[in-house]
Amino acid sequence: MSLIETVNNNQPYIIAEMSANHGSDINVSLAIVHEAKRAGADCLKIQTYTADTMTIDCDNEYFRIKGGLWNGYKLYDLYKEAFTPWEWHKAIKDECDSIGIDFLSTPFDTTAADFLEDLGVQAYKIASFELVDVPLIRHVARKGKPMIVSCGMGSIEEIQLAVDTMLGEGLSREQVFLLKCTSEYPADPADMNLATIPDMGSRFGVRIGLSDHSMGFLAPVVALSLGACIIEKHFCLSRRFKNPDSAFSMEPAEFAEMADKIKEIMEIMGNISYALTEKEQDSLVFRRSVFAVKTIKKGEFFTTENIRCIRPGYGMAPKFYDVLLNTSAKQDYERGEPVQWTMDNGQWTMDN
Numbered sequence: 644m645s646l647i648e649t650v651n652n653n654q655p656y657i658i659a660e661m662s663a664n665h666g667s668d669i670n671v672s673l674a675i676v677h678e679a680k681r682a683g684a685d686c687l688k689i690q691t692y693t694a695d696t697m698t699i700d701c702d703n704e705y706f707r708i709k710g711g712l713w714n715g716y717k718l719y720d721l722y723k724e725a726f727t728p729w730e731w732h733k734a735i736k737d738e739c740d741s742i743g744i745d746f747l748s749t750p751f752d753t754t755a756a757d758f759l760e761d762l763g764v765q766a767y768k769i770a771s772f773e774l775v776d777v778p779l780i781r782h783v784a785r786k787g788k789p790m791i792v793s794c795g796m797g798s799i800e801e802i803q804l805a806v807d808t809m810l811g812e813g814l815s816r817e818q819v820f821l822l823k824c825t826s827e828y829p830a831d832p833a834d835m836n837l838a839t840i841p842d843m844g845s846r847f848g849v850r851i852g853l854s855d856h857s858m859g860f861l862a863p864v865v866a867l868s869l870g871a872c873i874i875e876k877h878f879c880l881s882r883r884f885k886n887p888d889s890a891f892s893m894e895p896a897e898f899a900e901m902a903d904k905i906k907e908i909m910e911i912m913g914n915i916s917y918a919l920t921e922k923e924q925d926s927l928v929f930r931r932s933v934f935a936v937k938t939i940k941k942g943e944f945f946t947t948e949n950i951r952c953i954r955p956g957y958g959m960a961p962k963f964y965d966v967l968l969n970t971s972a973k974q975d976y977e978r979g980e981p982v983q984w985t986m987d988n989g990q991w992t993m994d995n
Contacts, residue, residue: 650872659684659878662888663725673738678895680744683902692751694723712828725887753782771795771826784812793854795826806847816849824854829891840869856891860901932958935976942971957981
């Protein structure tokens, strides 16, 4: 099913983000497609950019990363190492199509968006760092396809502007998805504030998901319980194969366990329902009800001494107990016999 069909069916849409985990090897990228499918992903996502569309090749202090996972990297060199060659895109998409997993990519400039449109993508992703790139968001929105926008580092005003831009270009609220995201690599659980998810839904009037850079699958579990409908996690064949994203990516077995837990969670959450299950129907007999706890003769009054609300549930409901007190029995009752409705002139009535 497509993104919108999946979430409309009350199922989470699970995205495996390849990012730089292909290690500059197209065969690895194709293997990731198959492993993501086997692990339970609905969608395989890549990123569409080049080092030259992201930045310039400059070595001064402004273009050097200070601190964090990529400390010391020159921006240009990082993107040159991490990017997915554009000539691979069709092969990756074709592989996705052939095995039945959705293909998605993040364009980082208008040329990348146009390239993806020519490739026939069904939806677009906007990265957290491009949340404030209103011209890019406007350009992508004009293509009329669903957009998933990560909101890491985004203020309320910045997120609202992005939403207004997409809606202003004709997208419906059903086509707009925002992802709660903490732009740390890996993300510290103490910084994630997933309680923001329901507020985002009510504040911005669109559906919300999680782009998760933390380790493990606890964050997705929490996000789902808070109403998230999309889960995005970085995916690799093995963290032993080092690249710019491997340190905070899930391996296939971990991703598969997460996908299984997500299915279990959604089954547990179910739908809004007050109906009894078949097994609960069978358990009704173990509720309390009104029973005679002493022998009661016809015409004798019910009292707190001769009737009680006890298990099982074959007698009248406890809500009628007070009404019964000090009324007379219309029949004899043995100790341990349920006090029940009786027939009077063709109608069921309580004893009185």
